[in-house]
Amino acid sequence: MVPISHGKSWLVQLVILCFILGVLFALTFKTQIQAMREGIPIRMADAGSLLKYAKDENIKLQKELAEQKQLTEKMAKEQANGVVSTQRLENILKESKLLAGTSRVSGPGVIVTLIDSPKISKDSPAYEIDQLLVHYSDIVLTVNELFNSGAEAVSVNEQRIVANTSIRCAGTPILVNNIRVFPPYVIKAIGNADDLYTGINMPGGTVADLQVLGMLSVTKEKKLEIPAYTGSSKFTYAKEETN
Amino acid sequence: MKSGRVKSYLYPVLAFAAGLSVYFLPFQLPGKWAGYLSLALLAGLDAITGGVRARLQGNFEDFVFLSGFFCNALLAAALAYIGDLLRIDLFLAALIVLGGRIFLNLSIIRVEFLKQRIKKDPGRQ
Numbered sequence: 230m231v232p233i234s235h236g237k238s239w240l241v242q243l244v245i246l247c248f249i250l251g252v253l254f255a256l257t258f259k260t261q262i263q264a265m266r267e268g269i270p271i272r273m274a275d276a277g278s279l280l281k282y283a284k285d286e287n288i289k290l291q292k293e294l295a296e297q298k299q300l301t302e303k304m305a306k307e308q309a310n311g312v313v314s315t316q317r318l319e320n321i322l323k324e325s326k327l328l329a330g331t332s333r334v335s336g337p338g339v340i341v342t343l344i345d346s347p348k349i350s351k352d353s354p355a356y357e358i359d360q361l362l363v364h365y366s367d368i369v370l371t372v373n374e375l376f377n378s379g380a381e382a383v384s385v386n387e388q389r390i391v392a393n394t395s396i397r398c399a400g401t402p403i404l405v406n407n408i409r410v411f412p413p414y415v416i417k418a419i420g421n422a423d424d425l426y427t428g429i430n431m432p433g434g435t436v437a438d439l440q441v442l443g444m445l446s447v448t449k450e451k452k453l454e455i456p457a458y459t460g461s462s463k464f465t466y467a468k469e470e471t472n
Numbered sequence: 473m474k475s476g477r478v479k480s481y482l483y484p485v486l487a488f489a490a491g492l493s494v495y496f497l498p499f500q501l502p503g504k505w506a507g508y509l510s511l512a513l514l515a516g517l518d519a520i521t522g523g524v525r526a527r528l529q530g531n532f533e534d535f536v537f538l539s540g541f542f543c544n545a546l547l548a549a550a551l552a553y554i555g556d557l558l559r560i561d562l563f564l565a566a567l568i569v570l571g572g573r574i575f576l577n578l579s580i581i582r583v584e585f586l587k588q589r590i591k592k593d594p595g596r597q
Contacts, residue, residue, distance in 0.1 A: 251491020264503030
Protein backbone atom coordinates (compact mmCIF):
# COMPACT_ATOMS: atom_id res chain seq x y z
CA MET A 230 0.00 0.00 0.00
CA VAL A 231 1.32 3.35 -1.01
CA PRO A 232 0.40 6.13 1.38
CA ILE A 233 -0.47 9.60 0.16
CA SER A 234 2.89 11.27 -0.03
CA HIS A 235 3.41 14.98 -0.49
CA GLY A 236 5.41 14.83 -3.70
CA LYS A 237 5.68 18.39 -4.93
CA SER A 238 5.62 17.75 -8.66
CA TRP A 239 2.40 15.83 -8.39
CA LEU A 240 0.66 18.60 -6.53
CA VAL A 241 2.02 21.30 -8.83
CA GLN A 242 0.77 19.45 -11.86
CA LEU A 243 -2.62 18.88 -10.29
CA VAL A 244 -2.89 22.55 -9.39
CA ILE A 245 -1.97 23.63 -12.92
CA LEU A 246 -4.39 21.22 -14.51
CA CYS A 247 -7.16 22.18 -12.08
CA PHE A 248 -6.62 25.77 -13.08
CA ILE A 249 -6.87 24.84 -16.75
CA LEU A 250 -9.97 22.80 -15.96
CA GLY A 251 -11.49 25.83 -14.29
CA VAL A 252 -10.68 27.94 -17.33
CA LEU A 253 -12.23 25.29 -19.55
CA PHE A 254 -15.34 25.29 -17.41
CA ALA A 255 -15.64 29.03 -17.61
CA LEU A 256 -15.05 29.07 -21.36
CA THR A 257 -17.60 26.35 -21.89
CA PHE A 258 -20.27 28.17 -19.93
CA LYS A 259 -19.46 31.36 -21.75
CA THR A 260 -19.55 29.85 -25.20
CA GLN A 261 -22.67 27.83 -24.47
CA ILE A 262 -24.45 31.05 -23.63
CA GLN A 263 -22.93 32.68 -26.70
CA ALA A 264 -24.01 29.74 -28.86
CA MET A 265 -27.54 30.08 -27.58
CA ARG A 266 -27.48 33.77 -28.38
CA GLU A 267 -26.15 33.10 -31.88
CA GLY A 268 -28.79 30.42 -32.41
CA ILE A 269 -26.29 27.65 -33.09
CA PRO A 270 -28.12 24.38 -32.58
CA ILE A 271 -27.21 22.78 -29.31
CA ARG A 272 -26.58 19.11 -29.76
CA MET A 273 -29.72 17.01 -29.42
CA ALA A 274 -31.91 20.08 -29.44
CA ASP A 275 -33.19 21.66 -32.62
CA ALA A 276 -34.91 24.54 -30.91
CA GLY A 277 -31.89 26.72 -31.45
CA SER A 278 -31.81 26.19 -35.18
CA LEU A 279 -35.49 26.96 -35.40
CA LEU A 280 -34.95 30.16 -33.52
CA LYS A 281 -32.09 31.08 -35.84
CA TYR A 282 -34.29 30.43 -38.84
CA ALA A 283 -37.02 32.64 -37.44
CA LYS A 284 -34.49 35.36 -36.63
CA ASP A 285 -32.98 35.25 -40.12
CA GLU A 286 -36.41 35.42 -41.64
CA ASN A 287 -37.24 38.36 -39.43
CA ILE A 288 -34.10 40.21 -40.46
CA LYS A 289 -34.83 39.52 -44.12
CA LEU A 290 -38.34 40.85 -43.81
CA GLN A 291 -37.18 43.89 -41.92
CA LYS A 292 -34.71 44.66 -44.69
CA GLU A 293 -37.47 44.24 -47.24
CA LEU A 294 -39.69 46.55 -45.27
CA ALA A 295 -36.95 49.15 -45.07
CA GLU A 296 -36.41 48.92 -48.81
CA GLN A 297 -40.10 49.28 -49.52
CA LYS A 298 -40.36 52.23 -47.21
CA GLN A 299 -37.46 53.89 -48.97
CA LEU A 300 -39.08 53.24 -52.32
CA THR A 301 -42.36 54.68 -51.14
CA GLU A 302 -40.61 57.74 -49.87
CA LYS A 303 -38.74 58.14 -53.12
CA MET A 304 -41.90 57.78 -55.12
CA ALA A 305 -43.75 60.22 -52.94
CA LYS A 306 -40.97 62.73 -53.46
CA GLU A 307 -40.97 62.17 -57.18
CA GLN A 308 -44.70 62.55 -57.28
CA ALA A 309 -44.46 65.79 -55.38
CA ASN A 310 -41.98 67.02 -57.94
CA GLY A 311 -44.10 65.68 -60.80
CA VAL A 312 -41.33 63.57 -62.25
CA VAL A 313 -42.39 59.95 -62.11
CA SER A 314 -40.27 57.96 -64.51
CA THR A 315 -42.24 56.16 -67.19
CA GLN A 316 -40.22 53.02 -66.55
CA ARG A 317 -41.47 52.86 -62.99
CA LEU A 318 -45.00 53.57 -64.04
CA GLU A 319 -44.77 50.74 -66.53
CA ASN A 320 -43.50 48.39 -63.85
CA ILE A 321 -46.31 49.34 -61.53
CA LEU A 322 -48.80 48.81 -64.32
CA LYS A 323 -47.32 45.41 -65.09
CA GLU A 324 -47.53 44.35 -61.45
CA SER A 325 -51.06 45.62 -61.14
CA LYS A 326 -52.09 43.75 -64.27
CA LEU A 327 -50.57 40.56 -62.93
CA LEU A 328 -52.43 40.99 -59.68
CA ALA A 329 -55.67 41.93 -61.39
CA GLY A 330 -55.41 39.11 -63.90
CA THR A 331 -55.93 41.36 -66.89
CA SER A 332 -52.90 40.06 -68.79
CA ARG A 333 -52.19 36.69 -70.33
CA VAL A 334 -49.51 34.93 -68.30
CA SER A 335 -47.35 31.86 -68.71
CA GLY A 336 -45.03 29.90 -66.47
CA PRO A 337 -44.57 26.58 -64.67
CA GLY A 338 -47.35 25.12 -62.59
CA VAL A 339 -49.87 22.33 -62.32
CA ILE A 340 -53.02 21.24 -64.09
CA VAL A 341 -55.74 19.86 -61.86
CA THR A 342 -58.54 18.01 -63.58
CA LEU A 343 -61.84 17.39 -61.84
CA ILE A 344 -64.23 14.80 -63.22
CA ASP A 345 -67.28 13.02 -61.89
CA SER A 346 -66.20 9.91 -60.05
CA PRO A 347 -65.72 6.81 -62.23
CA LYS A 348 -67.23 4.86 -59.34
CA ILE A 349 -70.61 6.26 -60.21
CA SER A 350 -73.16 3.82 -61.63
CA LYS A 351 -76.83 3.86 -62.45
CA ASP A 352 -77.59 1.62 -59.49
CA SER A 353 -75.97 3.99 -57.00
CA PRO A 354 -78.43 5.43 -54.54
CA ALA A 355 -79.18 9.12 -54.93
CA TYR A 356 -77.23 10.28 -51.88
CA GLU A 357 -74.16 8.44 -53.16
CA ILE A 358 -74.45 9.94 -56.62
CA ASP A 359 -74.55 13.33 -55.01
CA GLN A 360 -71.21 12.57 -53.37
CA LEU A 361 -69.65 11.38 -56.61
CA LEU A 362 -70.45 14.43 -58.75
CA VAL A 363 -68.22 17.49 -59.04
CA HIS A 364 -69.90 20.39 -57.29
CA TYR A 365 -69.03 24.05 -57.51
CA SER A 366 -67.75 23.82 -53.96
CA ASP A 367 -65.15 21.28 -55.04
CA ILE A 368 -63.84 23.77 -57.58
CA VAL A 369 -63.83 26.54 -54.98
CA LEU A 370 -61.89 24.36 -52.56
CA THR A 371 -59.38 23.33 -55.20
CA VAL A 372 -58.81 26.90 -56.33
CA ASN A 373 -58.47 27.99 -52.73
CA GLU A 374 -55.95 25.25 -52.03
CA LEU A 375 -53.93 26.28 -55.09
CA PHE A 376 -53.78 29.92 -54.02
CA ASN A 377 -52.94 28.78 -50.52
CA SER A 378 -50.03 26.79 -51.96
CA GLY A 379 -48.63 29.86 -53.65
CA ALA A 380 -50.36 29.97 -57.03
CA GLU A 381 -49.89 33.30 -58.79
CA ALA A 382 -52.51 32.82 -61.48
CA VAL A 383 -55.35 30.33 -61.69
CA SER A 384 -57.94 29.57 -64.33
CA VAL A 385 -60.88 27.20 -64.46
CA ASN A 386 -61.65 26.00 -67.98
CA GLU A 387 -59.81 29.06 -69.33
CA GLN A 388 -61.73 31.40 -67.06
CA ARG A 389 -59.19 33.47 -65.16
CA ILE A 390 -59.78 33.69 -61.42
CA VAL A 391 -59.63 37.35 -60.44
CA ALA A 392 -60.54 39.45 -57.42
CA ASN A 393 -64.26 39.53 -58.15
CA THR A 394 -64.60 36.06 -59.61
CA SER A 395 -67.52 34.02 -58.42
CA ILE A 396 -67.81 30.28 -58.75
CA ARG A 397 -71.33 29.10 -58.29
CA CYS A 398 -73.79 26.45 -59.18
CA ALA A 399 -76.75 27.19 -61.43
CA GLY A 400 -78.64 23.97 -61.63
CA THR A 401 -76.63 21.49 -63.69
CA PRO A 402 -73.96 23.81 -65.05
CA ILE A 403 -71.34 25.60 -62.96
CA LEU A 404 -70.71 29.28 -63.53
CA VAL A 405 -67.24 30.78 -63.29
CA ASN A 406 -67.11 34.51 -63.90
CA ASN A 407 -70.78 34.07 -64.85
CA ILE A 408 -69.74 31.89 -67.76
CA ARG A 409 -70.80 28.27 -67.95
CA VAL A 410 -68.08 25.69 -67.64
CA PHE A 411 -68.48 21.98 -68.27
CA PRO A 412 -66.68 18.84 -67.16
CA PRO A 413 -63.93 17.96 -67.20
CA TYR A 414 -63.03 20.97 -65.11
CA VAL A 415 -59.46 21.82 -65.99
CA ILE A 416 -57.91 24.07 -63.38
CA LYS A 417 -54.56 25.56 -64.36
CA ALA A 418 -52.33 27.20 -61.80
CA ILE A 419 -49.01 28.97 -62.31
CA GLY A 420 -46.56 28.92 -59.45
CA ASN A 421 -43.91 26.67 -57.97
CA ALA A 422 -45.03 23.35 -59.48
CA ASP A 423 -43.68 21.27 -56.61
CA ASP A 424 -45.40 23.41 -53.98
CA LEU A 425 -48.69 23.36 -55.83
CA TYR A 426 -48.46 19.61 -56.40
CA THR A 427 -47.73 19.01 -52.74
CA GLY A 428 -50.52 21.37 -51.68
CA ILE A 429 -53.08 19.46 -53.72
CA ASN A 430 -51.76 16.07 -52.62
CA MET A 431 -51.54 17.03 -48.96
CA PRO A 432 -52.84 14.10 -46.91
CA GLY A 433 -55.96 15.19 -45.14
CA GLY A 434 -56.02 18.34 -47.24
CA THR A 435 -59.23 19.98 -48.32
CA VAL A 436 -59.35 18.06 -51.60
CA ALA A 437 -58.03 14.73 -50.34
CA ASP A 438 -61.44 13.07 -50.42
CA LEU A 439 -61.86 13.99 -54.09
CA GLN A 440 -58.70 12.05 -54.85
CA VAL A 441 -59.93 9.04 -52.94
CA LEU A 442 -63.03 9.00 -55.13
CA GLY A 443 -60.91 9.28 -58.27
CA MET A 444 -62.39 12.67 -59.12
CA LEU A 445 -59.17 14.67 -59.03
CA SER A 446 -55.95 14.25 -60.95
CA VAL A 447 -53.01 16.61 -60.91
CA THR A 448 -49.97 16.90 -63.20
CA LYS A 449 -46.92 19.14 -63.01
CA GLU A 450 -46.27 21.25 -66.10
CA LYS A 451 -43.10 23.00 -67.27
CA LYS A 452 -45.00 25.69 -69.10
CA LEU A 453 -48.60 26.72 -68.83
CA GLU A 454 -50.53 29.56 -70.35
CA ILE A 455 -53.37 31.22 -68.53
CA PRO A 456 -55.59 33.68 -70.38
CA ALA A 457 -56.43 37.16 -69.21
CA TYR A 458 -59.66 38.01 -67.50
CA THR A 459 -62.10 39.06 -70.18
CA GLY A 460 -65.12 40.09 -68.15
CA SER A 461 -66.20 43.59 -67.32
CA SER A 462 -64.12 45.64 -64.95
CA LYS A 463 -66.43 48.48 -64.35
CA PHE A 464 -66.45 49.76 -60.80
CA THR A 465 -69.51 51.78 -59.94
CA TYR A 466 -69.50 51.84 -56.17
CA ALA A 467 -65.95 51.24 -55.07
CA LYS A 468 -63.91 54.41 -55.16
CA GLU A 469 -60.22 54.55 -54.51
CA GLU A 470 -59.10 56.19 -51.29
CA THR A 471 -55.82 57.98 -51.66
CA ASN A 472 -53.82 58.07 -48.48
CA MET B 473 1.40 18.06 9.47
CA LYS B 474 -2.36 17.97 9.45
CA SER B 475 -2.76 21.61 8.44
CA GLY B 476 -0.24 21.06 5.66
CA ARG B 477 -2.35 18.23 4.28
CA VAL B 478 -5.48 20.34 4.31
CA LYS B 479 -3.65 23.07 2.47
CA SER B 480 -2.37 20.72 -0.17
CA TYR B 481 -5.92 19.60 -0.81
CA LEU B 482 -7.01 23.19 -1.01
CA TYR B 483 -4.56 24.26 -3.71
CA PRO B 484 -6.25 22.50 -6.64
CA VAL B 485 -9.64 23.78 -5.50
CA LEU B 486 -8.33 27.34 -5.34
CA ALA B 487 -6.70 26.92 -8.74
CA PHE B 488 -10.00 25.68 -10.11
CA ALA B 489 -11.80 28.70 -8.69
CA ALA B 490 -9.15 30.99 -10.16
CA GLY B 491 -9.68 29.35 -13.52
CA LEU B 492 -13.42 29.87 -13.24
CA SER B 493 -12.88 33.60 -12.81
CA VAL B 494 -12.01 33.73 -16.50
CA TYR B 495 -15.76 33.75 -16.95
CA PHE B 496 -15.87 37.36 -15.88
CA LEU B 497 -13.23 38.56 -18.33
CA PRO B 498 -14.73 40.70 -21.06
CA PHE B 499 -14.15 38.60 -24.16
CA GLN B 500 -16.21 36.25 -26.25
CA LEU B 501 -15.35 33.07 -28.13
CA PRO B 502 -17.35 32.06 -31.20
CA GLY B 503 -20.46 30.13 -30.22
CA LYS B 504 -19.49 27.38 -32.66
CA TRP B 505 -16.82 26.26 -30.22
CA ALA B 506 -19.28 25.44 -27.47
CA GLY B 507 -19.68 21.79 -28.42
CA TYR B 508 -15.95 21.20 -28.72
CA LEU B 509 -15.06 23.02 -25.53
CA SER B 510 -17.48 20.96 -23.50
CA LEU B 511 -15.85 17.80 -24.82
CA ALA B 512 -12.37 19.12 -24.04
CA LEU B 513 -13.66 19.87 -20.57
CA LEU B 514 -14.84 16.31 -20.18
CA ALA B 515 -11.46 15.01 -21.33
CA GLY B 516 -9.75 17.27 -18.79
CA LEU B 517 -12.00 15.99 -16.04
CA ASP B 518 -11.11 12.46 -17.06
CA ALA B 519 -7.39 13.21 -16.99
CA ILE B 520 -7.55 14.80 -13.55
CA THR B 521 -9.59 12.04 -12.00
CA GLY B 522 -7.24 9.59 -13.72
CA GLY B 523 -4.24 11.39 -12.24
CA VAL B 524 -5.63 11.38 -8.71
CA ARG B 525 -6.52 7.74 -9.07
CA ALA B 526 -3.01 6.86 -10.32
CA ARG B 527 -1.56 8.75 -7.39
CA LEU B 528 -3.66 6.82 -4.93
CA GLN B 529 -2.79 3.53 -6.61
CA GLY B 530 0.87 4.46 -6.61
CA ASN B 531 1.54 4.30 -10.32
CA PHE B 532 1.47 7.99 -11.07
CA GLU B 533 3.71 9.23 -13.86
CA ASP B 534 4.25 12.84 -14.85
CA PHE B 535 4.24 12.27 -18.59
CA VAL B 536 1.11 10.17 -18.61
CA PHE B 537 -0.77 12.71 -16.54
CA LEU B 538 0.20 15.84 -18.46
CA SER B 539 0.08 14.34 -21.93
CA GLY B 540 -3.18 12.62 -21.10
CA PHE B 541 -4.81 15.89 -20.19
CA PHE B 542 -3.82 17.82 -23.29
CA CYS B 543 -3.93 15.02 -25.82
CA ASN B 544 -7.31 13.73 -24.71
CA ALA B 545 -8.80 17.22 -24.63
CA LEU B 546 -7.55 17.98 -28.12
CA LEU B 547 -8.46 14.55 -29.44
CA ALA B 548 -11.98 14.71 -28.08
CA ALA B 549 -12.54 18.13 -29.61
CA ALA B 550 -10.96 17.04 -32.90
CA LEU B 551 -13.11 13.92 -32.97
CA ALA B 552 -16.24 15.98 -32.47
CA TYR B 553 -15.14 18.41 -35.17
CA ILE B 554 -14.47 15.61 -37.67
CA GLY B 555 -17.83 14.10 -36.74
CA ASP B 556 -19.52 17.42 -37.49
CA LEU B 557 -17.75 17.57 -40.85
CA LEU B 558 -18.83 14.03 -41.69
CA ARG B 559 -22.27 14.56 -40.20
CA ILE B 560 -21.78 11.61 -37.87
CA ASP B 561 -22.28 12.03 -34.15
CA LEU B 562 -18.70 11.01 -33.42
CA PHE B 563 -18.75 13.15 -30.28
CA LEU B 564 -20.99 10.48 -28.79
CA ALA B 565 -18.03 8.08 -28.86
CA ALA B 566 -15.88 10.51 -26.88
CA LEU B 567 -18.80 11.29 -24.60
CA ILE B 568 -19.45 7.68 -23.69
CA VAL B 569 -15.81 6.69 -23.28
CA LEU B 570 -14.87 9.76 -21.24
CA GLY B 571 -18.02 9.66 -19.17
CA GLY B 572 -17.49 6.01 -18.36
CA ARG B 573 -13.87 6.61 -17.46
CA ILE B 574 -14.69 9.49 -15.17
CA PHE B 575 -17.15 7.33 -13.28
CA LEU B 576 -14.65 4.50 -13.11
CA ASN B 577 -11.88 6.80 -11.89
CA LEU B 578 -14.12 8.34 -9.27
CA SER B 579 -15.18 4.98 -7.92
CA ILE B 580 -11.58 3.76 -7.76
CA ILE B 581 -10.56 6.99 -6.01
CA ARG B 582 -13.32 6.44 -3.48
CA VAL B 583 -12.33 2.83 -2.87
CA GLU B 584 -8.60 3.61 -2.58
CA PHE B 585 -9.23 6.56 -0.31
CA LEU B 586 -11.38 4.52 2.05
CA LYS B 587 -8.91 1.62 2.03
CA GLN B 588 -6.02 3.86 2.95
CA ARG B 589 -7.92 5.58 5.72
CA ILE B 590 -9.00 2.31 7.26
CA LYS B 591 -5.47 0.92 7.10
CA LYS B 592 -3.88 4.08 8.37
CA ASP B 593 -5.96 4.70 11.47
CA PRO B 594 -5.26 1.45 13.34
CA GLY B 595 -1.62 1.74 12.29
CA ARG B 596 -1.28 5.11 13.91
CA GLN B 597 -2.70 4.19 17.22
